[in-house]
Amino acid sequence: MIEIRRMTPQVGALVEGVDVKAIDDETFATLYRTWLECNVLVVRGQALAIGDFLAYSRRFGLLEPHPSKSTRHPDCPEVTLLGVNKFNPDGQLNMAIYRRGAEGWHTDGAYDEVPFKATQLYALAIPSRGGDTLFASMYAAYDALPAKLKQRLEGLQGAYVYGGRRKRADLLNPEDRNRKPALHPLVRTHPETGRKALYFDPGKILRVEGLDATESDALIDELAGYMIQPGTEYHHQWRTGDIVIWDNRCSFHKAAGDYPPEEDRIHWRVSIKEHAVTH
Ligand SMILES: O=C(O)CCC(=O)C(=O)O
Ligand SMILES: [Fe+2]
Numbered sequence: 717m718i719e720i721r722r723m724t725p726q727v728g729a730l731v732e733g734v735d736v737k738a739i740d741d742e743t744f745a746t747l748y749r750t751w752l753e754c755n756v757l758v759v760r761g762q763a764l765a766i767g768d769f770l771a772y773s774r775r776f777g778l779l780e781p782h783p784s785k786s787t788r789h790p791d792c793p794e795v796t797l798l799g800v801n802k803f804n805p806d807g808q809l810n811m812a813i814y815r816r817g818a819e820g821w822h823t824d825g826a827y828d829e830v831p832f833k834a835t836q837l838y839a840l841a842i843p844s845r846g847g848d849t850l851f852a853s854m855y856a857a858y859d860a861l862p863a864k865l866k867q868r869l870e871g872l873q874g875a876y877v878y879g880g881r882r883k884r885a886d887l888l889n890p891e892d893r894n895r896k897p898a899l900h901p902l903v904r905t906h907p908e909t910g911r912k913a914l915y916f917d918p919g920k921i922l923r924v925e926g927l928d929a930t931e932s933d934a935l936i937d938e939l940a941g942y943m944i945q946p947g948t949e950y951h952h953q954w955r956t957g958d959i960v961i962w963d964n965r966c967s968f969h970k971a972a973g974d975y976p977p978e979e980d981r982i983h984w985r986v987s988i989k990e991h992a993v994t995h
Pocket of ligand 2: 817822823824969
């Protein structure tokens with residue numbers, strides 16, 4: 717029997733008692749609705765081949781290969797490998813791989829003109845301690861903004877690149893590092909729920925369009941202070957066989973980046989975009 721439990725009042729739902737390889741449209745519709753409500757959906761206890769992971773992920777949208785070519789699965793470009801090749805040939809820990817996603821709270825894909833709808837991870841190996849993924853709500857961040865700041869943000873856009881102001885792009889091939897910035901409104905209305913969210917990523921934003929550099933940096937700092945609202949965090953403690961999807965249009969996340977490096981922490985990961993609108 718399918719069992720669905722909310723993990724916190726706003727973010728995170730845990731599903732047990734389903735096999736994602738064999739769910740009918742009605743059950744999928746329930747999972748999808750739960751995901752939209754809770755921003756993060758965990759389905760526990762899966763045993764998936766790579767084709768199963770792709771097929772289930774495609775039910776959420778279009779899969780797109782990640783711009784980091786060196787971390788793509790060798791046989792399957794839509795799948796990114798997390799935690800693989802963590803040690804350089806000289807035995808040094810490769811921090812870009814070990815701490816991927818751990819540098820700060822973020823949303824995935826803001827550097828793309830059509831940012832990612834969702835990201836989905838499937839856990840193949842999990843360390844004995846640490847290595848959680850942390851989530852929080854962009855709706856709560858927007859709701860917490862003072863009215864004046866909400867007004868100021870209306871019509872303002874952020875300009876984003878993969879490496880942000882610090883130009884951190886170690887996982888990109890050199891030829892992929894200088895793409896032109898993508899612009900997105902700082903307040904985005906979620907296309908499916910109709911709710912407003914603070915769409916913002918301090919690690920990828922270059923500037924707020926139309927402001928001078930000092931004003932832009934000050935606004936970026938101010939917004940960073942509203943991102944994570946108390947009571948909206950969900951910390952996912954992984955188990956092997958967990959499949960977790962998050963909605964990049966309404967949630968922030970980060971990897972804890974704190975597990976014993978000599979242990980394995982390996983996931984398959986896909987980036988999911990919205991289907992082309994057909995109506
Ligand atoms: O490894 C994790 O916990 C999440 C990493 C991350 O930020 C991502 O995959 O987008
Ligand atoms: Fe991420």
